[in-house]
Amino acid sequence: MNLMGLDVAPETTIYALFLVIGAIFLLFELRLLMFPGRKGIIVGSDDILGSDCNSCRSKSGGKMSLGVTVLTDSGKKVKAEMSPCVMCLNKVVLGSRVGVTKVGSRFICQRIIEPMGAPKDAAKLPENLQAIKDCGCSPRPRGFKGYIKSTMKPSTAILVGLLVAAIVLIGVSVVTGANNLHSGLQEEDEVYDLDFADGSGFQEPVLRYEDSTSQANLDINVQLNQEGAGPVIITVYEVSYGTDGQMFEPLGGYSTEPMLLNSSEFTVIGTPVEVANATVDLNGTGDTANASFVIDLEEGDIGDHIYYVTLTPVSSQWTFAGNDTTLTTRNLVMTETVKGEFETLSGMDALKEDMLNVPFFIGFVSLILFFAVIILSLKGVVPQDRLPIQAALVLAAFVIVLMTILGWYLDKSVIRISAQDMAGMVIIHPITALVAGFMVAGALEAAGAFDAAADALNRMENLKFGKFIPFGVPGTVILLVNMPTIIAMPCGRILAAALMPAALYFGFKVARQSGNSKLVGAIVFAFIVNAAASCGPSPLGGIGTIGEGMTKLSIGSFGDAQQLGILFATTVCMVGMKFITPLTPPVLEEKLKKMGGDEEEEEDPIESKDSSDLSGKNPQGKEEEK
Amino acid sequence: MTDDEEYIEPQEDKPKGFKAFVAVIKGMEKQMLKGYLALIIFMMVLAITLIVKPPFPIQFILAALALLIMVIGQAKIQDLLAGVILHPVMAMTAGFLIAGAMGLAGGFDVMIYLLDKLAALSMPMVGIGLGYIGIAIFLANTPTIFPMPCGRILAAALIPAVFRWGEKLNEVYEIDPGSTQASIVISTLLAAFIVNAAASCGPSPLGGIGGIGEGNMGAPIGSSGRSQSAGIMIATGVTALIIAIVVQPIPGG
Numbered sequence: 001m002n003l004m005g006l007d008v009a010p011e012t013t014i015y016a017l018f019l020v021i022g023a024i025f026l027l028f029e030l031r032l033l034m035f036p037g038r039k040g041i042i043v044g045s046d047d048i049l050g051s052d053c054n055s056c057r058s059k060s061g062g063k064m065s066l067g068v069t070v071l072t073d074s075g076k077k078v079k080a081e082m083s084p085c086v087m088c089l090n091k092v093v094l095g096s097r098v099g100v101t102k103v104g105s106r107f108i109c110q111r112i113i114e115p116m117g118a119p120k121d122a123a124k125l126p127e128n129l130q131a132i133k134d135c136g137c138s139p140r141p142r143g144f145k146g147y148i149k150s151t152m153k154p155s156t157a158i159l160v161g162l163l164v165a166a167i168v169l170i171g172v173s174v175v176t177g178a179n180n181l182h183s184g185l186q187e188e189d190e191v192y193d194l195d196f197a198d199g200s201g202f203q204e205p206v207l208r209y210e211d212s213t214s215q216a217n218l219d220i221n222v223q224l225n226q227e228g229a230g231p232v233i234i235t236v237y238e239v240s241y242g243t244d245g246q247m248f249e250p251l252g253g254y255s256t257e258p259m260l261l262n263s264s265e266f267t268v269i270g271t272p273v274e275v276a277n278a279t280v281d282l283n284g285t286g287d288t289a290n291a292s293f294v295i296d297l298e299e300g301d302i303g304d305h306i307y308y309v310t311l312t313p314v315s316s317q318w319t320f321a322g323n324d325t326t327l328t329t330r331n332l333v334m335t336e337t338v339k340g341e342f343e344t345l346s347g348m349d350a351l352k353e354d355m356l357n358v359p360f361f362i363g364f365v366s367l368i369l370f371f372a373v374i375i376l377s378l379k380g381v382v383p384q385d386r387l388p389i390q391a392a393l394v395l396a397a398f399v400i401v402l403m404t405i406l407g408w409y410l411d412k413s414v415i416r417i418s419a420q421d422m423a424g425m426v427i428i429h430p431i432t433a434l435v436a437g438f439m440v441a442g443a444l445e446a447a448g449a450f451d452a453a454a455d456a457l458n459r460m461e462n463l464k465f466g467k468f469i470p471f472g473v474p475g476t477v478i479l480l481v482n483m484p485t486i487i488a489m490p491c492g493r494i495l496a497a498a499l500m501p502a503a504l505y506f507g508f509k510v511a512r513q514s515g516n517s518k519l520v521g522a523i524v525f526a527f528i529v530n531a532a533a534s535c536g537p538s539p540l541g542g543i544g545t546i547g548e549g550m551t552k553l554s555i556g557s558f559g560d561a562q563q564l565g566i567l568f569a570t571t572v573c574m575v576g577m578k579f580i581t582p583l584t585p586p587v588l589e590e591k592l593k594k595m596g597g598d599e600e601e602e603e604d605p606i607e608s609k610d611s612s613d614l615s616g617k618n619p620q621g622k623e624e625e626k
Numbered sequence: 627m628t629d630d631e632e633y634i635e636p637q638e639d640k641p642k643g644f645k646a647f648v649a650v651i652k653g654m655e656k657q658m659l660k661g662y663l664a665l666i667i668f669m670m671v672l673a674i675t676l677i678v679k680p681p682f683p684i685q686f687i688l689a690a691l692a693l694l695i696m697v698i699g700q701a702k703i704q705d706l707l708a709g710v711i712l713h714p715v716m717a718m719t720a721g722f723l724i725a726g727a728m729g730l731a732g733g734f735d736v737m738i739y740l741l742d743k744l745a746a747l748s749m750p751m752v753g754i755g756l757g758y759i760g761i762a763i764f765l766a767n768t769p770t771i772f773p774m775p776c777g778r779i780l781a782a783a784l785i786p787a788v789f790r791w792g793e794k795l796n797e798v799y800e801i802d803p804g805s806t807q808a809s810i811v812i813s814t815l816l817a818a819f820i821v822n823a824a825a826s827c828g829p830s831p832l833g834g835i836g837g838i839g840e841g842n843m844g845a846p847i848g849s850s851g852r853s854q855s856a857g858i859m860i861a862t863g864v865t866a867l868i869i870a871i872v873v874q875p876i877p878g879g
Contacts, residue, residue, distance in 0.1 A: 014686050022719070028707070029716045065712055083713045088775040088833030090714075104704025108712055360739075363732030370724055370733065370783060374774065378833075393720035393779070400727040414732075431719055435710075436688035442709020443692040444664055447699025452661030459650070487669060491713060491778075492827065496835045504842055524839045525850040529857050532828030532835045535778065536821045539676060539684060543781045543824045546722075547816040550789055551809065552877040555684055556676050558817040561868035562861075565821050569854075569861035576853030583845050 018432035025435060032110045033391060036099025038078065039112060040123045042092060044069035066497065068109055070100050071123045080107035084493045090384040095125040097385040111388040118385070220291050224282040230318030234291045235277040279314070358411035366400045433555075437490030437540025450498035453483065457502055473513065477506050477523055481574070484531035485566050488538035496531035503527040521583035526574035530566060537562040664695045721782025734787045738794060741765070758798050762815055765791055766866070769823035770858045773830035773851075781823035788819045806876055813875050818866035822858055829854035 065081035072078060080100045086092060090111040099112040220234050280289035373396045376382045377389040387395075407414035444450065461476040463469070471479070479486075480502060484495040507520035535542045537559040544558045551557075577583060651659065671691050675684060696706060728734060745761045756764065764771075765788055774780050792812030793803065801808045827834045829851035836850050869875065 011683055014683050018685050018689075022715075025710055025715050026719065028711050029714070032711065033716075081712060084835070084838060085714050085717070085776060088830075088835075088837060089717055091833065103708040103711055104702055106705070106708040106712075108708055110714070359732050360736060363728075363734075363736035366728045366731040366733035367736055370728060374779065378774065388714075388717075389779075390714050390717035390720050393724050394716065397720070397723040397727040400724070400731045400733075404731045431722055432683075432685050433688070434718060435715070436685040436692070438710045438713060438715065439692040439706060440668065440688050440695070442706045442712075443695035443699065443701060444668060445709050446701035446705040447664035447695050448657050448661030449665040449668065449695070449699075450661075452658055452665045455658060456662070456665070487665075487672070491718070492824070493713075493835055493838075496838055500838055500842060503839075521839075521843065521845070521850065524843065525836065525854060528836050528839045528850070529825060529828045529854045532777070532854075533821060533825030533858065533861065536824030539672065540688060543778055543820050544817070546782055546785050547789075547813075547820050550785060551813055551816060551875070553813065553875045554679060556679075557873070557875040558813070558820065558865075558869065559676070561817055561865045561873050562821045562824075564868055565861035565863075565865035566825070568864045569825060569857035571857070572860045573853045573857035576856050577850065580856075581850070581853050583843065583849050 015432055018435050021439075022431055022435040025438075029110070029390075032099060032101050032108065033113050033388060036110065036112055037101040038070075038072040038074070038076075039097065039099050040070040040072035040078070041125060042068050042094055042096050042098060042109075043071040043077070043126065068098075070098060070109060071126075072100065073119075073121065073123050075123070078107055080109035082109040084497050085491065086110055089378075089390070090388050091380060092384075097122070111384055113387060113391050115386055220293070221288055222280060222282065222290075223288045224285065227285055228318060228320040229281070229283040231279050231281050231314045232289070233277055233279050233312045233314060235312065236275050236293055237273065358407050359414050362403050362407045362414060365403065369396050369400065432541075433539075433545050434490055434541030437538065437542070440540055441489050441491075441494050445494075445498075450495070453487070454499060454502045457483075457499075457506075461506075473506065473510055477510055480506055481523060481527040481530055481570055482567065484527070484534040485537065485563050485570075488534040488540070488542060490535055490538050490541045492531040492533065492535045495534070496528060499527070499531075500524075517584040518578050518582040522574045522577040525577050525583070526570045529573045530570045533562075533566045533569060537566070660699050664698050667691070667694060667698070717776060718778045718782075721779040725783045725786055728783065729786050734790055737787045738790050741791060742794065758795055762791060762795060766815060766818040766822055766862055767859055769819070769826035770829070770855050770862075773826040773828075773834060773855075775827055775830050775833040777823040777826045780826070781820060784823075785816065785819070788816055791815065806874075809876060810870060810874050814866050814870040817869045818862045821865045822862045825854075825858040825861060828858070 066084055066087065068080055068082050070078045070080050078100050082092065082098075086109070090096075092098065092111065097112065097114065097118050098109050100107050100109050102108075222232060222234065276293045278291035278293070280291055282289055373382070373389070373392050377384065377387075377392055382389075382392060404414055457476055457480055460471045460479065461473055463471055480499070483499065484492060487495070489495055503524050504520070507523040510523060511517050511519040536544050537556075538544070539556055539559065544562060545555060548555060548557050654662075668691065671687065675687055680687065692706065695701075696703070741761050745756060745758045747755045768784070769777055769780050772780075789812060792815045793808075795801075795811055795815070796803055796808040799811075801811060828836050829848075830836065831848035831851060836854060837847060839845075840847055840849060
């Protein structure tokens with residue numbers, strides 16, 4: 001395909017198109033985060049707020065969003081929609097500060113970035129609602145102090161203390177090497193002796209090193225087995241330098257042992273790099289000479305380091321006596337020649353050495369920064385009304401990039417991130433598939449497909465062919481709890497929110513029929529775990545596509561195995577909820593008893609609500625049940 | 627007629643077979659019909675795509691599917707945009723961005739270095755440690771041990787590290803990195819990690835999907851976590867076994 005004078009593959013065009021669409025979505029979200037249509041606080045909710053502020057409750061089926069009421073700074077109330085992800089990730093509760101933006105006919109609610117906090121004239125939570133917010137389940141006081149204060153209950157403190165002590169102990173053990181620590185394949189100060197005394201000519205000894213802190217000590221002895229005298233150059237070549245610079249391919253495969261190979265037994269890919277050489281003089285039959293080399297392996301270059309050695313007589317300077325007129329390869333022999341010694345630092349010394357190493361330090365800090373952003377955001381230490389987690393992660397990525405640029409000025413071995421590297425940071429396939437997947441999910445919701453799914457479940461339960469009932473309640477429940485994996489969405493919350501009323505409805509129904517209230521939890525949470533896991537095998541940009549892309553496998557290669565695993569997870573969770581951690585809050589148990597005892601006379605509010613809300617619109621289930 | 631007398635209520639003749647089907651269709655609201663049509667087309671296209679494996683990217687099919695569904699549902703482009711922008715897409719893609727940044731900064735090198743040390747660590751007195759396989763099992767179950775409210779962030783950010791650990795396993799067990807076995811080892815670890823990460827937002831007490839169920843049931847937060855976690859860990863093992871023994875995916879195969 002010719003695009004603006006460039007010959008571009010059709011696939012590339014499609015990827016580029018989706019990257020542009022994805023960028024538009026991201027810019028749009030940035031606008032929602034920074035410049036929403038209106039700012040305000042959550043004052044009410046159609047769906048959220050269960051028994052504590054961390055949980056949510058969905059009454060309206062068929063939607064992948066939850067309804068909230070926002071009191072704007074201008075004093076108006078707006079009914080808006082919020083993703084369950086936003087509520088969970090960004091810790092949205094009653095009184096949380098949010099932004100509302102009108103998109104099409106819908107008001108979309110998101111967290112906002114306000115680094116300096118809310119303005120003085122911002123909307124305040126009405127007094128009657130303040131009491132609810134202070135019910136004891138509201139989020140902990142803000143910041144680090146608030147976190148410490150709220151988590152320092154005696155039992156928690158003891159547990160955390162023990163955990164920290166264990167981590168410190170393990171850490172000290174690791175860094176001091178107290179527990180016979182050795183690194184992977186190698187032993188310290190190991191010596192490999194390779195014997196080339198069989199007179200087979202110029203062979204290539206190969207050594208293998210593993211650690212960035214190693215040194216290769218090559219001690220080479222050369223023996224002359226003929227008359228004559230002259231200099232010989234001993235040259236050491238490196239043919240492989242770590243996992244990234246592979247230039248050496250043994251035809252018989254790799255070995256963890258030192259390998260003695262003829263030149264016909266391996267191929268050298270690329271140009272070997274000369275790392276050291278020395279000239280020795282030999283004089284007469286049996287004369288030996290020695291040359292020692294100490295080669296520092298490149299810092300931070302973890303992987304194989306493979307060398308070979310050549311002997312090159314300086315022909316022009318050689319003199320011969322007797323019958324010998326030329327030097328033959330068979331008469332110039334390396335004997336007891338090559339030793340590779342590992343001088344691996346261990347324990348605290350190794351850590352000190354590594355931490356002084358700029359690339360290691362930057363890598364270490366980037367790792368810590370990533371986990372710190374995730375944990376501190378989720379624990380509420382980073383206030384979500386000032387810096388939501390999604391913005392914090394993007395910011396952290398830019399901080400890491402900045403660190404590498406600064407690090408490059410200190411140490412040239414740090415990778416200096418170029419514009420091309422930045423472009424390479426975008427893992428194209430899963431991101432574009434994610435964008436496309438969300439487009440499909442959005443279109444399905446807009447077309448009412450989730451309503452239809454709930455309605456279909458309801459109809460399946462009542463389906464009859466004469467006396468034959470193909471599904472009934474058990475079959476429908478099995479289909480319901482596995483539906484998220486059957487029609488896997490790019491995010492598990494989409495179907496979890498859309499079909500939760502159906503899960504509750506069938507949970508109650510099964511519990512009532514069997515007289516066992518524990519089955520409500522068994523069905524609801526089997527459905528939940530199935531929904532949560534469903535974004536793994538989803539071909540609509542699910543998490544599995546990242547792994548498939550990375551291993552260069554076709555889309556869906558991991559799907560079957562993951563789906564089978566999820567079926568097991570669903571069943572195990574169901575059994576666990578029934579027998580090990582049964583969950584039936586007293587209020588529900590009471591209602592279930594009522595249902596079972598006097599169902600003809602009294603219309604149960606939950607039953608009635610759930611059946612009418614199953615599809616959001618269709619009360620058929622309730623009528624047939626009565 | 628007394629109260630004890632039995633009487634038969636007049637019943638309408640219910641249509642059967644195809645007529646019943648037509649009656650159901652006729653009785654449906656227009657919007658519900660559109661929903662059914664969209665759902666059926668979506669499932670059919672998805673099934674055909676997975677079976678036939680078309681030669682062009684799935685993104686193309688999904689975009690066409692989204693357009694088709696929009697036409698069926700008579701939805702506007704704004705509705706579609708609202709449906710997408712409703713979710714924190716930035717949070718999901720941020721995982722990729724930070725993974726790329728960490729990869730370039732050497733964060734994964736450091737992680738593998740530290741895991742390597744941990745694999746070699748043996749407990750005092752006992753003399754045994756996790757070893758390389760133990761670390762692999764730990765790594766695959768990390769998302770459920772430390773469950774986040776969205777598995778995608780941790781998954782996208784740590785998949786490169788898991789991939790590297792797979793390579794390390796190949797190295798330790800002397801498997802030729804270019805061989806099929808090496809590819810299967812990496813795929814096994816990755817698939818197990820991915821299903822664990824994906825599911826981990828279920829039991830997360832930090833606002834996972836389980837919170838929706840717990841909220842609806844009026845149950846304390848985290849009360850369903852253990853059963854879910856047990857299920858997920860089983861799923862992780864089952865996925866690993868199926869990939870290693872049955873599927874054995876090969877690049878380009």
